């Protein structure tokens with residue numbers, strides 16, 4: 001009999017060292033997240049996965065992708081309080097980039113969009129930033145549309161730790177200054193050894209890193225999140 | 240979203256509905272017409288005020304206003320304000336009303352550069368000058384979604400929102416319920 005903790009009142013088994021997120025995923029329970037990916041160490045930056053640990057003093061918030069599970073913990077996940085905060089975070093993601101879903105190749109398969117549907121985000125709520133983020137179309141096989149970047153850092157990790165190429169780096173300050181940089185003297189993807197077969201070419205949860213000549217391949221209605229909400233696909237493999 | 244219901248359900252009298260397309264493509268209105276024969280049922284419950292359907296030029300007091308499109312010129316702003324001051328409930332319909340949509344993809348460019356590119360650099364029918372007839376509304380520097388200018392009560396995403404989503408919104412409002420869209424009706428594209 002393995003140890004358990006409670007997530008929204010449900011017993012979730014875990015093995016020592018697992019995070020709340022890992023144990024929930026293994027149990028098929030959805031915790032909203034953007035920057036976490038099962039194949040990589042947690043980055044802990046998006047805060048969508050914030051849960052509430054109920055303790056003697058009331059409760060405190062923490063990132064479920066970095067918080068280790070412990071026996072007997074009582075955790076709140078899909079409460080109105082938490083989902084309201086998550087929706088606000090999503091609205092900030094949407095206004096600080098340029099997310100024009102109707103013309104985005106990732107639409108229907110996008111984790112940001114599917115999470116926004118799940119959390120019933122009806123509007124961006126805040127004023128739009130409309131930042132100027134140039135596209136890098138220099139590479140023969142891959143397009144980079146930074147308008148949609150959510151700074152999850154998965155491309156940085158995948159390129160560094162799996163591909164051993166270090167093509168991407170995050171740098172700069174402030175909402176408009178911080179961005180993904182390409183590790184070549186020209187700053188262009190074409191001048192790196194990046195390849196379409198790289199792990200990093202297939203890791204982006206949104207529509208930044210796109211394989212050329214492959215867009216809009218699956219008809220509307222048959223894309224991943226057309227078929228079922230993201231919360232019902234916890235057991236499906238993550239791209 | 241996050242907006243309280245601000246009109247009590249009205250069952251006896253026909254509700255007045257106004258609709259308009261600002262910086263939109265009329266796609267949302269076309270999708271509205273895609274409710275097909277349900278429009279006959281709708282006409283038993285509502286009466287159209289200002290709308291492309293009636294060609295009434297200014298709206299009077301209305302229960303519901305549906306706004307397609309964002310704001311790309313001064314006239315859009317005037318029309319939006321007219322709708323807000325006359326409609327008890329205002330709904331942003333479609334991607335352009337909600338986040339600027341496709342027209343807002345000009346926002347990282349300088350307006351003068353765009354006008355020069357279109358009317359002076361490119362070969363075309365404009366004989367090399369930027370149109371400046373006083374009848375033409377002045378373009379805004381940037382395209383804006385409508386919630387940046389007036390209070391919006393409900394948002395109906397989609398490009399366009401499917402007819403079934405529009406129907407769901409209307410029937411929810413007519414029944415005095417807060418409109419909700421389930422999986423399949425909620426789309427940003």
Ligand code: SF4
Nearest residue numbers: 099101104107110207
């Ligand atoms: S990345 Fe996702 S949310 Fe952004 S425009 Fe593309 S589909 Fe929409």
Ligand code: SF4
Nearest residue numbers: 149150152153155204
């Ligand atoms: S490009 Fe994609 S994978 Fe890389 S940080 Fe941006 S959103 Fe994440």
Ligand code: FES
Nearest residue numbers: 044046047049065
């Ligand atoms: S998923 Fe935990 S912080 Fe992003």
